[in-house]
Amino acid sequence: MTETTDVVVVGAGVAGLITARELTRKGLNVVVLEARDRIGGRTWTDHRLGHDLEIGGTWLHWTQPHVWAEVTRYGLDVTRGPRSEETFWLAGDEVRHGTLEDFMELIDPGMTRLLEDTMKWIPRPDQPLKVREIAEVDQFNLQEMLDELDLSVDERNANEAAWVGHFNGPLDKCAYTNALRWTAAAAGSWHLMHEASAIFRLANGTRSLVNAIAQDAGADIRLGSPVRSIEHDADSAEITYGAGETIRAARVVITVPMNTLHQLDITPALPEGKIRPSLEKTGSRGVKAWIRVRGPIKPFFAYSTQHHPLSVVRTEYINDTEAVLVAFGADSTRLDVNDIDAVREALKVWRDDLEVLETTGHDWMADEYSQETWLIQQPRQLTQYLEAQQQNTGALHFASADYANVWPCFIDGAIESGFNAAREIYAAITASAQLTPAT
Ligand SMILES: Cc1cc2nc3c(=O)[nH]c(=O)nc-3n(C[C@H](O)[C@H](O)[C@H](O)COP(=O)(O)OP(=O)(O)OC[C@H]3O[C@@H](n4cnc5c(N)ncnc54)[C@H](O)[C@@H]3O)c2cc1C
Numbered sequence: 001m002t003e004t005t006d007v008v009v010v011g012a013g014v015a016g017l018i019t020a021r022e023l024t025r026k027g028l029n030v031v032v033l034e035a036r037d038r039i040g041g042r043t044w045t046d047h048r049l050g051h052d053l054e055i056g057g058t059w060l061h062w063t064q065p066h067v068w069a070e071v072t073r074y075g076l077d078v079t080r081g082p083r084s085e086e087t088f089w090l091a092g093d094e095v096r097h098g099t100l101e102d103f104m105e106l107i108d109p110g111m112t113r114l115l116e117d118t119m120k121w122i123p124r125p126d127q128p129l130k131v132r133e134i135a136e137v138d139q140f141n142l143q144e145m146l147d148e149l150d151l152s153v154d155e156r157n158a159n160e161a162a163w164v165g166h167f168n169g170p171l172d173k174c175a176y177t178n179a180l181r182w183t184a185a186a187a188g189s190w191h192l193m194h195e196a197s198a199i200f201r202l203a204n205g206t207r208s209l210v211n212a213i214a215q216d217a218g219a220d221i222r223l224g225s226p227v228r229s230i231e232h233d234a235d236s237a238e239i240t241y242g243a244g245e246t247i248r249a250a251r252v253v254i255t256v257p258m259n260t261l262h263q264l265d266i267t268p269a270l271p272e273g274k275i276r277p278s279l280e281k282t283g284s285r286g287v288k289a290w291i292r293v294r295g296p297i298k299p300f301f302a303y304s305t306q307h308h309p310l311s312v313v314r315t316e317y318i319n320d321t322e323a324v325l326v327a328f329g330a331d332s333t334r335l336d337v338n339d340i341d342a343v344r345e346a347l348k349v350w351r352d353d354l355e356v357l358e359t360t361g362h363d364w365m366a367d368e369y370s371q372e373t374w375l376i377q378q379p380r381q382l383t384q385y386l387e388a389q390q391q392n393t394g395a396l397h398f399a400s401a402d403y404a405n406v407w408p409c410f411i412d413g414a415i416e417s418g419f420n421a422a423r424e425i426y427a428a429i430t431a432s433a434q435l436t437p438a439t
Pocket residue numbers: 010011012013014015016033034035036039040041042043055056057058059060197225226227228255256257260288364369370372373374375399400401402409410411412414
């Protein structure tokens with residue numbers, strides 16, 4: 001027999017858990033169907049290399065309004081990694097060595113010129129399509145825009161590597177408008193954008209945030225319950241999941257990542273504006289690696305180029321005997337983060353004095369329930385698809401960091417989208433004559 005409930009949420013990542021919390025607090029019955037055997041989705045704190053490491057999303061900031069409100073709500077502690085005492089970068093094949101300030105000075109002219117029109121194109125980051133002429137710049141990839149600047153080899157490598165750290169993909173696949181959106185969210189300051197996206201993390205891991213939201217939600221969260229198909233009309237939907245169980249709901253919230261959406265068997269089919277970007281895929285397709293090395297070493301930061309398997313590496317944990325580094329590369333097919341020899345080799349671009357003891361990470365690109373790391377749109381995806389991606393289709397609503405306005409692809413964006421979906425669903429349910437929310 002088919003079970004019934006008010007709302008089904010597909011996915012127990014941050015967007016899904018926020019939607020569930022907001023709706024249960026309004027008195028609705030909510031069932032969350034999660035494919036994995038854990039909650040959190042692309043945030044995942046796991047004990048490896050002797051630390052609680054963030055395998056997925058990590059950094060957050062007080063300029064990110066939605067996530068910071070959650071930090072305050074649950075009284076979560078925020079911390080940071082050690083300050084870098086030395087920095088390495090490349091000029092051609094030559095390794096340069098200096099301070100982090102030297103490196104920031106090196107990239108500053110390129111960053112400033114690249115982003116000088118940010119607030120012209122995106123005066124309101126909460127409305128990224130407010131200036132309709134943004135379609136003119138949305139056709140460009142970041143590489144083209146960097147090439148226009150005619151930077152010296154030093155500056156070019158450094159700027160490219162810094163952007164790989166941000167975009168986790170080949171720069172010719174990533175739309176320039178992503179850079180504008182991130183910088184607009186930081187009020188036009190690239191320095192603030194840089195800080196907001198890569199310095200401060202939760203002292204007890206993203207796990208502490210995710211668990212707090214889930215406990216507060218009090219929803220019926222069913223792990224190991226992949227959704228297979230959804231049949232829907234204007235008033236309700238029937239979902240088939242797990243080993244063939246069915247459940248009917250007045251509203252469904254789909255929170256699966258953009259790259260996986262097209263795989264859900266949905267009848268009637270979703271509009272083109274939702275399916276086409278899912279088939280085209282994101283521009284981001286990179287890796288995040290964790291690396292344990294023998295100490296003592298000084299905390300350091302290093303940038304290579306976008307063409308190296310690892311473009312950025314830095315010290316995130318350190319003591320007298322060892323350090324744990326975090327690193328990013330543009331292309332997951334170029335580096336298996338669990339292959340210690342490959343990682344050791346990748347580090348040699350900067351220094352061959354590091355003794356690599358252990359490495360770890362997760363191949364989010366190969367993971368069937370993510371197939372992406374954090375969303376960076378390809379050229380034209382913002383202007384062609386975002387509006388359609390945010391809209392509901394009858395009883396189906398969509399929440400995901402991938403479809404957020406202010407900090408798209410961040411934990412903050414997942415929360416923003418969860419709030420929006422919950423508000424719309426509550427309004428729709430209470431407006432419907434046939435449906436009386438449980439109290
Ligand atoms: C390596 C990495 C580093 C990152 N770094 C940062 C960072 O430093 N700061 C930051 O703010 N953000 C970062 N992010 C991005 C951030 O983690 C994500 O944007 C955010 O967590 C996405 O939340 P979500 O709820 O929208 O999607 P998800 O977390 O992907 O949640 C979707 C859920 O749906 C489930 N699901 C998928 N298919 C099905 C199905 N068929 N049936 C049922 N369930 C299904 C998934 O298992 C998942 O739990 C990073 C991400 C990665 C991967």
